[in-house]
Amino acid sequence: MSTAPSAPGQPIASTRPAAVSATGVGKVFASRKGADVTALEAVDLTIAPGEFVSLIGPSGCGKSTLLRLIADLDSPTSGSIEVFGKTARQARIDQAYGIAFQQAGLLPWRTVRSNIELPLELHKVGKADRAARSSELLALVGLSDFADKYPDQLSGGMQQRVAIARSLAESPGLLLMDEPFGALDEMTRERMQTELVRICAETGAAVVFVTHSIPEAVFLSNRVVVMSPRPGRIRDVIAVDLGRAEGRGEGLREADSFFEAVVAVRESLHGEPAGAPAARGVDQR
Secondary structure, three states: OOOOEEOOOOOOOOOOOOOEEEEEEEEEEOOOOOOOEEEEEEEEEEEOOOOEEEEEOOOOOOHHHHHHHHOOOOOOOEEEEEEOOEEHHHHHHOOOEEEEOOOOOOOOOOOHHHHHHHHHHHOOOOHHHHHHHHHHHHHHOOOHHHOOOOHHHOOHHHHHHHHHHHHOOOOOOEEEEEOOOOOOOHHHHHHHHHHHHHHHHHHOOEEEEEOOOHHHHHHHOOEEEEEOOOOEOEEEEEEOOOOOHHHOOHHHHHOHHHHHHHHHHHHHHHOOOOOOOOOOOOOOO
């Protein structure tokens, strides 16, 4: 495997339009009291279709801000962002991406199926087509037997699977995920990571994934983008070669290649000297 850093922002090879292209992106938050806050500065990043990229860095480094800019939930102060060759705004209008946050955000009065169908309903998709699509997604996330249950009848991990299914309802080519497993216990979190790898392999969607967990970033990703403290810049991009997504099972977490990649990301993140071994079984955040 190779954990050698690639040139910042360089994706895996593809002839298709980039899933995400950020050029010279900066974000300054104006303050009525005191100095303005520069959250991001000179961010250049290209993500290929089907690529899984995690953003990791200290709290306040702008990871979630960058995700929100890609999603057109906020606008950059400088630079530009394109999603599949479109402006971020047009990509949002065209529903070119799905999004999932740390909280599942399910509507408690709607069943699992109707929560998944909500984006389709809002876009006037017919009832039969909505039902067919939700059935496909329920099978994809392993919740076909829970279609008529309500969110409060599900575990936290199951609720997040529903949220992921909902984000996939309109077959987006890109998923934006902001610490979607952060509130889960460690065992459930690891199971959800394995499920997400499988789902992404089956759908072919590109993913931008925000996390504070180094092992999580390594297990999931083709590349890990390491960000500096505020103002957030791309400090390094670590290429992770752990095999094809469908081969990333539970046993991978005990492989030497996995620990080597964890060490590479940890050293970049914390600036520690090379050669310090990672303690197996420890979540190095």
